[in-house]
Amino acid sequence: MSTTRDEAMAALREWSRPGRRADLLVAAWQAGETNVSALAEAARVSRPTVYADLRSRAIDPDHRPKGNNVITLSPLDIEGFTGVGERLDAEFDAALRRWAAEHPTATHEEGKAEGMRLAALMDTTYRYADVRDLLAHEQVARAERDRLLHQVERRWEALSTAAAWLAAHHAYVLAVDEARIAIDMWRERAEAALKRPFFCDSPRSEAAYRQIQEAGHPALEPALADLDQTPARTAEQLRANLDQAHERRMELASQTLRLAQPAQ
Incomplete structure (x- = not known):
C-alpha cells in the first residue's frame, strides 16, 4: 500500500467534522483504496453510505480505476x-x-x-x-x-x-x-x-x-x-x-x- 494511500485511509478513520466524510472517502478512493468494505470500516459507516458519498462527488463505484x-x-x-x-x-x-x-x-x-x-x-x-x-x-x-x-x-x-x-x-x-x-x-x-x-x-x-x-x-x-x-x-x-x-x-x-x- 502506498504512503499516500496510507495517509488517506488514516485521515478517513479520524473524520469528525460534518461534511468531511465524503471528501475523505474520495481522497482515499483516488489514492487507490477502491475496496468499499475497507472504506466503510475506516469511516465507520455502512457500505450504502460509502456508495452514496462517492456518487455525491461524481464518482461511480462501479467503475473502479485500474492501477x-x-x-x-x-x-x-x-x-x-x-x-x-x-x-x-x-x-x-x-x-x-x-x-x-x-x-x-x-x-x-x-x-x-x-x-x-x-x-x-x-x-x-x-x-x-x-x-x-x-x-x-x-x-x-x-x-x-x-x-x-x-x-x-x-x-x-x-x-x-x-x-x-x-x-x-x-x-x-x-x-x-x-x-x-x-x-x-x-x-x-x-x-x-x-x-x-x-x-x-x-x-x-x-x-x-x-x-x-x-x-x-x-x-x-x-x-x-x-x-x-x-x-x-x-x-x-x-x-x-x-x-x-x-x-x-x-x-x-x-x-x-x-x-x-x-x-x-
Missing part, C-alpha cells in the same frame, strides 16, 4: 522459454543447440557458462509464469468478490421500489449466496498466491528477470505488495459483515411480507 498493479497474461517467449513446465527440458535443449550452432568455435568453458545462463533463464521464466498466473487469478477473484458484494447492496436497495417484490427479494437472496461463494473463492486464490513468493537468488536470475520485463511483461513486485497478507481473516470479516447485514435485512423483509399478506 499499474494489474497483471496481464500475455504469452511468454524469452529466447524460446515459455514458462510451461512440461516444455522446460525440450526448450532448454533447443536453446542450447541453437547457441552451439551459432558459436561453432566456442570453448568448453564458454559452452558451460551459456548453459548456466540458459538454466537460470529457464528457471526464472518458469517461476515468473507460475507466480504471475497466481497473482492474476487472485486479482480476478478479488474484483469478482467486490462486484458481487456490491450487487448485494444494489439488489437490497432495489427492493424499495420493486413492483414484483418477491422476485426482487429472491434475487437479493441469491446475490447474498453468490457473494459468500465469491469471498471463499477469493480467499483460496489469495492464499495460493501468498504461498508462492517470487525472488531472484543470483545475478543470472536477476538478469533473466530484467530480460522478461524488457520483453514487455510486468514486474511482479507491485502486485505482490498489493496482496492481502491475512486473507483468511479478511474473508472471515467480510462474511461476518455480510451475514450480519443479511440477518437484519431478513427481519425487516419478514415485517414487509407480513403486511403484504391478506388478513385471515
Whole structure:
C-alpha cells in the first residue's frame, strides 16, 4: 500500500467534522483504496453510505480505476522459454543447440557458462509464469468478490421500489449466496498466491528477470505488495459483515411480507 494511500485511509478513520466524510472517502478512493468494505470500516459507516458519498462527488463505484498493479497474461517467449513446465527440458535443449550452432568455435568453458545462463533463464521464466498466473487469478477473484458484494447492496436497495417484490427479494437472496461463494473463492486464490513468493537468488536470475520485463511483461513486485497478507481473516470479516447485514435485512423483509399478506 502506498504512503499516500496510507495517509488517506488514516485521515478517513479520524473524520469528525460534518461534511468531511465524503471528501475523505474520495481522497482515499483516488489514492487507490477502491475496496468499499475497507472504506466503510475506516469511516465507520455502512457500505450504502460509502456508495452514496462517492456518487455525491461524481464518482461511480462501479467503475473502479485500474492501477499499474494489474497483471496481464500475455504469452511468454524469452529466447524460446515459455514458462510451461512440461516444455522446460525440450526448450532448454533447443536453446542450447541453437547457441552451439551459432558459436561453432566456442570453448568448453564458454559452452558451460551459456548453459548456466540458459538454466537460470529457464528457471526464472518458469517461476515468473507460475507466480504471475497466481497473482492474476487472485486479482480476478478479488474484483469478482467486490462486484458481487456490491450487487448485494444494489439488489437490497432495489427492493424499495420493486413492483414484483418477491422476485426482487429472491434475487437479493441469491446475490447474498453468490457473494459468500465469491469471498471463499477469493480467499483460496489469495492464499495460493501468498504461498508462492517470487525472488531472484543470483545475478543470472536477476538478469533473466530484467530480460522478461524488457520483453514487455510486468514486474511482479507491485502486485505482490498489493496482496492481502491475512486473507483468511479478511474473508472471515467480510462474511461476518455480510451475514450480519443479511440477518437484519431478513427481519425487516419478514415485517414487509407480513403486511403484504391478506388478513385471515
